[in-house]
Amino acid sequence: MLQHAHNPVDWFPWGEEALEKAQRESKPILVSIGYAACHWCHVMEKESFEDPGTAAIMNEHFVNIKIDREERPDLDHIYMDAVQAMTGSGGWPLNVFLTPDKRPFYGGTYFPPQAAFNRASWKDVLEGVNRAWTDRREEIESQAGNLTEHLLQSNNFGIGEPGGGLLKPGELDQVFDNLMKNADRQEGGFGRAPKFPQTFSIQFCLHHYYYTGKEEALEQACLSLDKMIYGGIYDQIGGGFARYSTDTEWLVPHFEKMLYDNALLLIVLAEAYQATGKELYRQTILETTAFIEREWLSEEGGFYSALDADSEGVEGKYYVWSKGEIEDCLGEDAALFCEYYDVTERGNWEHVNILNRKQGVEEFAAEKKLAEQEVRELLAKGVRKLMERRNSRVRPLLDDKILLGWNALMITAYCKVFGALGDDRFRGRAVLGMNFLWTRLRKDGSFYHSYKNGDAKYPAFLDDLAYLSQALIHLQEVTGNGDYLKQARELAGYVISHFSEEETGFFFFTNANQKDVILRKKEVYDGATPSGNAVMALNLFYLAIIFDEQSWKERAVRISTSLRKVIIGYPSSFGVWATFLQAVSFGVPEIALIGENLGTLHLEFLRTFIPFRVFQSASLSDKQFPLLAGKPFSPVPQFFLCKDYSCQYPVSELDRLVDQLRAF
Numbered sequence: 005m006l007q008h009a010h011n012p013v014d015w016f017p018w019g020e021e022a023l024e025k026a027q028r029e030s031k032p033i034l035v036s037i038g039y040a041a042c043h044w045c046h047v048m049e050k051e052s053f054e055d056p057g058t059a060a061i062m063n064e065h066f067v068n069i070k071i072d073r074e075e076r077p078d079l080d081h082i083y084m085d086a087v088q089a090m091t092g093s094g095g096w097p098l099n100v101f102l103t104p105d106k107r108p109f110y111g112g113t114y115f116p117p118q119a120a121f122n123r124a125s126w127k128d129v130l131e132g133v134n135r136a137w138t139d140r141r142e143e144i145e146s147q148a149g150n151l152t153e154h155l156l157q158s159n160n161f162g163i164g165e166p167g168g169g170l171l172k173p174g175e176l177d178q179v180f181d182n183l184m185k186n187a188d189r190q191e192g193g194f195g196r197a198p199k200f201p202q203t204f205s206i207q208f209c210l211h212h213y214y215y216t217g218k219e220e221a222l223e224q225a226c227l228s229l230d231k232m233i234y235g236g237i238y239d240q241i242g243g244g245f246a247r248y249s250t251d252t253e254w255l256v257p258h259f260e261k262m263l264y265d266n267a268l269l270l271i272v273l274a275e276a277y278q279a280t281g282k283e284l285y286r287q288t289i290l291e292t293t294a295f296i297e298r299e300w301l302s303e304e305g306g307f308y309s310a311l312d313a314d315s316e317g318v319e320g321k322y323y324v325w326s327k328g329e330i331e332d333c334l335g336e337d338a339a340l341f342c343e344y345y346d347v348t349e350r351g352n353w354e355h356v357n358i359l360n361r362k363q364g365v366e367e368f369a370a371e372k373k374l375a376e377q378e379v380r381e382l383l384a385k386g387v388r389k390l391m392e393r394r395n396s397r398v399r400p401l402l403d404d405k406i407l408l409g410w411n412a413l414m415i416t417a418y419c420k421v422f423g424a425l426g427d428d429r430f431r432g433r434a435v436l437g438m439n440f441l442w443t444r445l446r447k448d449g450s451f452y453h454s455y456k457n458g459d460a461k462y463p464a465f466l467d468d469l470a471y472l473s474q475a476l477i478h479l480q481e482v483t484g485n486g487d488y489l490k491q492a493r494e495l496a497g498y499v500i501s502h503f504s505e506e507e508t509g510f511f512f513f514t515n516a517n518q519k520d521v522i523l524r525k526k527e528v529y530d531g532a533t534p535s536g537n538a539v540m541a542l543n544l545f546y547l548a549i550i551f552d553e554q555s556w557k558e559r560a561v562r563i564s565t566s567l568r569k570v571i572i573g574y575p576s577s578f579g580v581w582a583t584f585l586q587a588v589s590f591g592v593p594e595i596a597l598i599g600e601n602l603g604t605l606h607l608e609f610l611r612t613f614i615p616f617r618v619f620q621s622a623s624l625s626d627k628q629f630p631l632l633a634g635k636p637f638s639p640v641p642q643f644f645l646c647k648d649y650s651c652q653y654p655v656s657e658l659d660r661l662v663d664q665l666r667a668f
Contacts, residue, residue: 011049012059015070018079018520026067026104032137033106034066037073037080037098040403041260041310043319044114045097051117052126058117061127065134066101073098074309074407075454078465078514081525085155087111101133106522107148110136152522159526162570163508169565170589175572179582180212180221183575187224191252192231194576198258199249201232203268204530204579210275211583211615215590222279229276232269233288236358239323240345241390243291244299245269246313255360256353259313259320259400263300263410264533266292270417274424278613284364289421293430296414302406305440306455307414312401322400324356325390333393334386340379341386344368406455408445408464411437412471413533419478423610431482438479438488441472466513466527466536469499473543482610484602484621486629493547496556499540509563510537528567530580537563538580542616545584549594549618552630552649561588587616591647593668595661596631597621599641608658609643614665 009015016022018035026033036053038045052058062068073080073096080098086108088094093113100111110133115126124132136144171179183205186194194202209225212218232238235254237246244266246257270292277285300308315322327349331338342348345359352358365383369376418434421427445452445460452460453468464472476492479485503511505526512524513536528537541560548557564571564585571578571585595617597606602621609619620631635644635651642654643661645668655661 011053012056012063013053013068014059014063015068018069018071018076022067022069023104023106023520026102029067030104031065031067032109032133033069033102033104034062035069035071035079035083035098035100035102037071037083037100038096039073039310040401040405041262041312042096043258043260043313044095046312046314046317048097048114048126052115055117058127058130061130061134065130065137067104072405074403075405075462077467078518078521078525081513081527082155082521082523083108083111085158085525086151087113089151089154089158099129103145103148107152109144109148109151156523159523160508162528162567163510164566164569168568170561171568171572171585172589175568176212176216176586176589179572179575179586180209180218182573183208183582184220184224186576188252189224189227191254192224192228193252193254194228197249197251199252199254200532201237201245201248201265201269202228202576202579203272204534204583205576206272207275208575208579208583208586210272210279210613211586213279214613214615215586225272226276226280226282229273230284233284234361234363236353236360238288239295240359240361241323241387241394242298243288243295245292255358257320257358259323261299261311262532263296263307263309263407264413266296267410267413267417268533271413271420274417274420275613275615277424278611286425289425293418293421297433299402302404304444305436306406306444307411307437308402308404309407309410310403312403315398315400320353320358322394322397324353324358326351326356329393330357330386330390333389337382337386340372340382344379344383404456406445407468408441408451408453408455409468409471409533411441411445412468412475415441415475416471416478419475419482422482426607426611434475434479435483438475463515463518465515466499466503466511466540467533469495469503470536470539470543471534473499473547474539477543477546481619481621484606484623486620486622489547489550489620489629492543493551496540496543496547508566509559511540528581529577534580535578538578538584541581542584545588545592546618549592550620550629550631560584564588584616591668593617593665594631594646594649595619596635596644596646596651597641598632598635598637598644599623599656600639602641605641605643605656605658609661612658612662 071079083100084094084098087098087100091112095113097114100108102108115123115129117125119125193199194205206225206228209221213222232254237249237254237257244261247260247262247265248258250256273285273289313319327342327347330342330347334341346352347357365380366376369379415434415437418430422430445455447460451464453462453464473492473495476488480488502515505512510526513527514521514524528535541564544556545560564581567581571581575582600623606621622632624637630649640656642656644651644654645664652664
């Protein structure tokens, strides 16, 4: 809304004023949905929404509502589904026409100012919709009713009857095989261009390797991470990952950077480092967290949402280089630097260069018959100088709203990074981040979705609370503070009370008290962020063991197994579900660490790659937590490996615990 505040279009926010105006004047509603870092949203704004003639048509015939999809993902989900049902595709900007009672009847994405790209011009669309509304109102009302009914019916797509049971080893192999059908075995990742990180698929592969020892799974996970880190999708100068690659080689990104992408990539990088000890992953974690804290950390302790792809109206301008500019900046060091980072006179994208790497420093130094340390120092010095030069450029727009769910994902990422690296800075950052969310995005006992300039607004959605509960669980693991588990339990209870669909056990995206949407969606797919339903299944299963809430465990398994057919058949769309069912099918270990001076053993445990386990640590047996209650206390810290609260003989060395886990 702030970006569009000075358009000649009379934009309204979604709310009573606009909706009542549409009813009163019997006008169709035009909803335009975008987000701050959206390139084509900016293009359509400049071409059409800033044009007085176009604005005049919009203002005369429609009630115009502008929505930030990240502030109102509930509305975006509903109307994106509608446009996809009508046209077979979607994207942003999303432009959809509604009846005065909010039902969709026509829509699309980007429309040019003049007819082009096999698309009608925006003015033609506006005039055509106005004529249809005037001349064929009854037909449009019927069409809107049919489409809304279709959206309601499709709300249960993929959900079958529970009772098929957990996945057998052969079925888990089938999940992996189906995932690998879309794997790019040369360039890493899954699918064709445009190529997204698909962190859920990478995580499934890492976990599949842990459970089965299948080297192919580890190789595809690491190949995917390596190629992204070496590619243009990774910012070789400033750290951090862009949204996706427009090609199969990860060279040319869509240059916007999103908080959630970087959080999810940090999570799998931490696990990959635990599994392999590969220095590349440790270094990338350090560079990416440095980027996040430099660009996105607010003074209050929350994280901003995104950086735009554009600067000075040109996509990627902030990030690309000519060879001459690098030579001017680096002098005699430029030749080696340019060779390593694939910089040429001609350029590798639109006559400029996107820095990327073809190989590691070790191989490059060996080929050049140079000392590896000398090459590393030269390249690091070059990166510092180019960073200084880049800081003088016009920066991309910062989207400085703070979102509850995305911040919770980042807190989980910091917990995972702390576990992998053992650097207490990361645990401290996670604690401060949670304190921020608890004090700034919570009012009168309720959480809110978005925060900016001291104001928290929009009641929290399912994803917000699911990710927050998950972050609390991870914070307990790294701090040993059981209060975080109590807060996670309270949140889970709230979600069950206010978001449940009792017949199926799934959860709606919106709170039962929210009345401004035409339907309550259930999101079960993993999209750019994890399915809130899948994360709630993970949370409920974990908390059920912690608090002996057997109905929660049964519910988590019930909703997961009701999706077993689509999980097996389409694992790239159900990666979090697949990862959860894989863990439960192999068995979830319950591990307690009890004793004095837990620090060293606690850190050793967290550094160990054990994908999905319930873990608590305490200096004393704690009767309020069933997993800790009744355990004999010894001054020497001891691990207790349990299943259904039945525990093996305690051990005081991590190696012996790992041996027990192998036989679990």
